[in-house]
Amino acid sequence: ISMDGRGLGSQRRRVRSKQTIMHCALLALLQAAVSRAASFSSGSNARGSQIEYPLPYAYQLPSRFEYGVSFPPGFMFGAGTSSFQVEGAWDADGKGLSIWDVFTGADGSPINPGMADGKGQTASISANHYHKVKEDVQMLKRLGFEAYRFSIAWPRILPNGTIAASGGVAEMRGINFYNALIDRLIEHGIEPVVSLYHWDLPQALLDDPEHGHPSEYRGWLDDRLPRAFADYADLCFRAFGDRVKQWYTFNEPWTFVVKGYTGGHAPSLCNWKGLDGCFTGDRPAAGYDVYAAAHNVLRAHALAVSVYREHYQRLQEGTIGISLNSEWKEPATSSQVDIDAASRAIEFELGWFADPIYAGDYPASMRAALGDRLPNFTAAEADLLRGSADTFGLNAYTSAMVFDLPNGPNYGSEEQPYSYYRDCACAKYPQSWWPRSNATWLRSAPWGLRKLLKYIDDRYHPGAIFVTENGWAVGAMNLAEGAHDPSRILYLSNYTSELAKSVNEDGVPVKGYYVWSLMDNYEWEQGYTQRFGITFVNFEQPSRPRYIKTSACWFREVIRANAVVDPFPFTSLNEHKASRRPSFETILAGKHALPVWQRGWDIDGNDGDEIDVCFEVLEELSPFSWAFFDNELIDDAFVILVAVICIGSCAYVNRGIVGDLKEFFLRRGPKVAEPDPRADQVEAPRATSPPTPRGPGAPVSRSMPLQ
Secondary structure, eight states: OBTTSOOTTOHHHHTOOHHHHHHHHHHHHHHHHHOTTOOOTTSSOTTSOOOOSSOTTTTOOOSBOOSSOBOOTTOEEEEEOOHHHHOOOTTGGGOOOBHHHHHTTTTSOOOOTTOOTTTTOOOSSTTOGGGOHHHHHHHHHHTTOSEEEEEOOHHHHOTTSSTTTTTTSOOHHHHHHHHHHHHHHHHTTOEEEEEEESSOOBGGGEEEGGGTEEEEEEGGGOTTHHHHHHHHHHHHHHHHTTTOOEEEEEEOHHHHHHGGGTTSSSOOGGGGGOTTTTTOSSSOTTTTHHHHHHHHHHHHHHHHHHHHHHHTHHHHOOEEEEEEEOOEEEESSSSHHHHHHHHHHHIIIIIHHHHHHHHSSOOHHHHHHHGGGSOOOOHHHHHHHTTOOSEEEEEOOOEEEEEEOOOOTTTTSSSSOOOHHHHTSEEEEOOTTSOBOSSTTOBOOTHHHHHHHHHHHHHHOOSOEEEEEOOOOBOOSSHHHHSOOHHHHHHHHHHHHHHHHHHHTTOOOEEEEEEEOSSOOOOGGGTTSOBOOSEEEOTTSTTOOEEEOHHHHHHHHHHHHTBOOOSHHHHTSOHHHHHTOOOHHHHHHOGGGSOGGGTOOOTTSOOOSOOOTTSOGGGGSOTTSGGGGOSHHHHHHHHHHHHHHHHHHHHHHTHHHHHHHHHHHHOOSSOOOOOOGGGGOOSSOOOOOOOOOSSTTOOOOOSSOOO
């Protein structure tokens, strides 16, 4: 399967030339001559062994991907969401404010300038998951998912951020909500996978007096926050740990510390300083705060893991880890400087968090580049961090080409202030031909996932890896545009194909894959302009109905087969047919909830009331089903019938005109003068002799004029 959906006869194969092949061969020879196994800038992985570079494909990147590739027995498929993005109920049942409620202006605060296309939109209701848990768990079950990854909203169970500030007790209505969700999942044979933090920090832990939110805490810049997080985690372990067997402390710390202190995400208080407020001044947030915040996040992770292992893990028999995000960084050329630049880029993104967790300290490349801007761990903190993950959670979406871009001698001055985005002395870009999603940052490069997994396995040797997020954004204003999503199917099929190869051919211990996301949701600063869900949510209707997308139907078959199934029967479906699938609420109600003409009967003769989640049962049932008329043969016959009826009707209505036109075109000879109407006004008939013909074939004059 090619990245753009073309098969083996694609244009890519036809444009290959001898020159291209020779060029690739020369590059491979050059690389072999430079180094048989060029190491990354640190020269070794977290355990001291060399990392061979390049990884799979060695500069000859594939453009087609196989389907039919199987996953090992026991491989787990799941779907994910996050609390802020889907729950809604932003102030219901005692929930406190989160920094995202304030950032988006949901509470009446001024909207942060960092809001992009989603400015003016909030997650106050979002997908209303808080009130639709029963339906959503049924949807997971009908689609065959074995796990559901969700996050707990810290301010929903501790409205004021800490036990002490919340009156010594947790908000039991929030606890009960998550208990009900977990119990229902287990009842339906679905494993709950819980993230403790998916970016919705309680606003009570962030001082923002200018907008009416004073606090003694400074968010993730506060050295006391790791202990507050560990106390919150302890509460969650106590309340839910008897049933939750897979925990993740943080989701994508890179995203919420980098974007959260450079303007794009909450809190980004530096945005209020004016244009480029996060990048200017003596101590720009982009060059200092990002590292201080990340340091406290790592300390918080280590403390939470310590609490779990010391007090709960032995009895509850669960695992704990962290979900880290990273692009694969491919060198723009085979030159050693670009290889080193790609190495630094991946260490500044993935290694920034993974190296301390697996080796106890930051990558050497970061230490060398940042100096005293990078905080230090105490010996006790390093010991607590080292080995603080039972599982490696990876959020992987795309890749980037990287080249070396040294900083000048004035870097760090007032004219060129420090910035995380320049600290690695490298720059990245996507290849123009990589298929592009509705999100500007997301392009399809499936081979990057395989390379990234191999890199993680070689560098960190984790016992188990879970791909905790992977997904595709599609822009759709309505159900007609969003129900059929062939680009997402191609993306997911290509990425899961490379994932299966990573397991089967490279021996990487990937144990599960959680697609992002179960449903369309609030996409942070982009609001509702980007849809990542495999189910469509109608945000215009108060009830927020869900509709199954074609990608969900494809994924159901992947789970059933435990293999990457052929995507083309799904991508080639009629999009109008897909948009006529009933809402999931109607599917749950059964066939009796459908119009009589649409009910039909089961293909196998079973007259049950259950509707197939992908509506395929009703598509081949009876002439009384609308789907009976929805095929090309019927469409062609209908067009011909309509044409015949129209022509016939016109001919009947205008039959006098047709006759006169026929006579006009068949007449021969000169035109006859129009008769005098008074010639018909005679008193009595009289004998006359026949008129003398005026020429051969002369026509006879009629009483009615030719129209």
